[in-house]
Amino acid sequence: MTHGEDALVARLQRALQRHGRGVVAGIGDDCAAVTGPGRGLLLLKTDCVVEGRHFTSRDPAAAVGWKAACRAVSDIAACGGRPAHALVTCVVRAAQTKRWLDGVYRGLDKAGREFGFDVVGGELSRTDGPAVISVAMTGTVARRALVRRAGGKPGDVLFVTGVLGGSLASGWHLRFRPRLDEASWLVANFRVRAMMDLSDGLASDLPRLARAGGTGFVIDPKSVPRRRGASLKQALGEGEDFELLFAVPPHEADRLEREWGKRWPKLRLTRIGLLAAAGTREGLGRARGYDHFA
Amino acid sequence: MTHGEDALVARLQRALQRHGRGVVAGIGDDCAAVTGPGRGLLLLKTDCVVEGRHFTSRDPAAAVGWKAACRAVSDIAACGGRPAHALVTCVVRAAQTKRWLDGVYRGLDKAGREFGFDVVGGELSRTDGPAVISVAMTGTVARRALVRRAGGKPGDVLFVTGVLGGSLASGWHLRFRPRLDEASWLVANFRVRAMMDLSDGLASDLPRLARAGGTGFVIDPKSVPRRRGASLKQALGEGEDFELLFAVPPHEADRLEREWGKRWPKLRLTRIGLLAAAGTREGLGRARGYDHFA
Numbered sequence: 001m002t003h004g005e006d007a008l009v010a011r012l013q014r015a016l017q018r019h020g021r022g023v024v025a026g027i028g029d030d031c032a033a034v035t036g037p038g039r040g041l042l043l044l045k046t047d048c049v050v051e052g053r054h055f056t057s058r059d060p061a062a063a064v065g066w067k068a069a070c071r072a073v074s075d076i077a078a079c080g081g082r083p084a085h086a087l088v089t090c091v092v093r094a095a096q097t098k099r100w101l102d103g104v105y106r107g108l109d110k111a112g113r114e115f116g117f118d119v120v121g122g123e124l125s126r127t128d129g130p131a132v133i134s135v136a137m138t139g140t141v142a143r144r145a146l147v148r149r150a151g152g153k154p155g156d157v158l159f160v161t162g163v164l165g166g167s168l169a170s171g172w173h174l175r176f177r178p179r180l181d182e183a184s185w186l187v188a189n190f191r192v193r194a195m196m197d198l199s200d201g202l203a204s205d206l207p208r209l210a211r212a213g214g215t216g217f218v219i220d221p222k223s224v225p226r227r228r229g230a231s232l233k234q235a236l237g238e239g240e241d242f243e244l245l246f247a248v249p250p251h252e253a254d255r256l257e258r259e260w261g262k263r264w265p266k267l268r269l270t271r272i273g274l275l276a277a278a279g280t281r282e283g284l285g286r287a288r289g290y291d292h293f294a
Numbered sequence: 295m296t297h298g299e300d301a302l303v304a305r306l307q308r309a310l311q312r313h314g315r316g317v318v319a320g321i322g323d324d325c326a327a328v329t330g331p332g333r334g335l336l337l338l339k340t341d342c343v344v345e346g347r348h349f350t351s352r353d354p355a356a357a358v359g360w361k362a363a364c365r366a367v368s369d370i371a372a373c374g375g376r377p378a379h380a381l382v383t384c385v386v387r388a389a390q391t392k393r394w395l396d397g398v399y400r401g402l403d404k405a406g407r408e409f410g411f412d413v414v415g416g417e418l419s420r421t422d423g424p425a426v427i428s429v430a431m432t433g434t435v436a437r438r439a440l441v442r443r444a445g446g447k448p449g450d451v452l453f454v455t456g457v458l459g460g461s462l463a464s465g466w467h468l469r470f471r472p473r474l475d476e477a478s479w480l481v482a483n484f485r486v487r488a489m490m491d492l493s494d495g496l497a498s499d500l501p502r503l504a505r506a507g508g509t510g511f512v513i514d515p516k517s518v519p520r521r522r523g524a525s526l527k528q529a530l531g532e533g534e535d536f537e538l539l540f541a542v543p544p545h546e547a548d549r550l551e552r553e554w555g556k557r558w559p560k561l562r563l564t565r566i567g568l569l570a571a572a573g574t575r576e577g578l579g580r581a582r583g584y585d586h587f588a
Binding site for chain 2: 005006024025028029030031032033034035036037038040041042043044045046047048050052053075076078079081085087088089091120121122123125126127128129130132134136138139140141143146148149150196197200208212
């Protein structure tokens with residue numbers, strides 16, 4: 001005989017398959033125990049989706065689980081790493097049934113299968129307010145492959161993958177694919193000096209990348225790749241694009257553009273400008289990204 | 295110029311000191327990057343506190359941060375490990391000011407100083423409902439020191455540390471000290487076959503420990519150590535005790551009791567019963583632990 005929470009945990013656990021390696025103890029112990037990154041570095045990331053802000057009660061539960069997981073995968077990709085293990089905290093309303101949670105876990109499991117991580121633990125709790133799904137994820141990266149926000153130099157060429165803006169209207173925010181393989185390929189083949197994923201909009205995220213490296217930036221707003229139907233304001237400020245923003249030294253830029261098209265013919269890569277001397281901030285105008293606390 | 299969220303992150307970051315080692319990249323990058331556990335195992339745990347359930351708006355914010363961190367430390371201790379790094383997700387109401395978040399981070403930092411972990415990242419978001427503070431924590435443990443819930447054998451002696459019950463009424467749930475040093479000492483000096491921390495009450499947690507090992511249990515309810523003023527029902531079922539429940543082989547039990555008193559003279563250790571053949575469940579009566587989903 002198991003109580004409600006134990007039975008629910010067992011039910012959710014059945015939705016999860018093993019996609020990776022190195023799990024010594026998983027769901028059902030006080031902690032998960034896994035093998036570490038060996039001589040590499042361990043990447044740690046946590047991210048959450050809040051009902052009414054990042055998803056609605058009308059969105060398919062599996063898409064909510066997919067999004068919750070893929071947000072963290074996107075950050076691990078942007079550091080040059082690969083995801084390994086995930087812990088999931090679900091704080092849910094009474095109206096969110098077991099079936100809804102099953103759906104969330106199906107989405108988490110699908111993301112684990114696609115991107116090679118295992119859900120090894122989590123926590124369930126109740127709330128009277130909006131549901132919160134929080135995903136903590138580990139990843140691994142070789143020391144020499146770690147890419148940070150800092151590291152860009154004035155003159156480095158700025159690129160973005162994909163198209164920006166209209167993520168909410170198009171539903172991209174629920175079904176995006178983190179640029180994991182693309183980021184691994186970039187780091188393996190080019191000198192990527194600085195990289196991050198675009199989650200709050202270029203107008204918030206580019207200044208962060210520049211500030212982290214002690215540089216400024218000059219971009220051409222007309223060059224910013226927009227999703228069909230998205231305005232420039234949306235492309236700069238809406239957020240939830242989950243594309244890569246990165247900087248490479250000038251002599252790498254041409255070779256990258258040539259090789260990108262051969263390797264990733266279906267995904268657009270756009271040169272949007274340059275890093276510049278500290279203090280220079282050109283091309284964003286008065287655009288602002290998304291800020292929970294503005 | 296930084297936006298609201300960036301400024302808030304910078305403010306909270308100032309509350310955090312470095313208590314451990316091995317942080318290559320921390321707050322301000324897409325992920326934290328840290329050194330791994332070497333040849334040992336990596337422990338992973340996530341736990342959350344929800345306003346109105348695990349704390350109230352009248353509780354001191356620093357105590358809320360302390361509790362959020364120490365719940366995870368308690369689980370890492372119960373696996374025989376030591377905490378290393380933490381990620382903190384704060385989903386807060388508009389009425390929860392910067393000062394309230396400062397307090398939460400002071401509590402997190404204090405726990406880090408006491409128990410030797412660093413907060414290396416996190417996430418801030420807004421909610422219109424109860425606040426949620428979720429802490430994901432890593433730890434390290436030598437392979438031979440890992441203790442799980444499974445592993446107990448019929449005849450093993452069951453012990454609990456401290457006293458049980460009355461955690462809410464006494465305020466223990468906000469100021470408890472995870473039994474980290476005690477657990478490390480136990481694992482280093484005795485054959486601890488199974489261990490867990492008591493978070494949902496002995497009446498929920500003991501059956502979990504027994505089930506994990508394929509055993510039953512016989513306890514003497516009169517032997518269960520109670521906090522002053524707590525009834526047996528409260529000691530068995532209230533939860534949030536954050537004491538250790540563990541099983542050692544019979545020949546270790548007497549030696550443990552002698553040495554415990556010398557090493558930990560201020561902390562009670564109580565023999566409450568034995569693991570037994572599967573199916574045997576004696577001594578809990580109709581007591582039930584806390585269950586979010588009962």
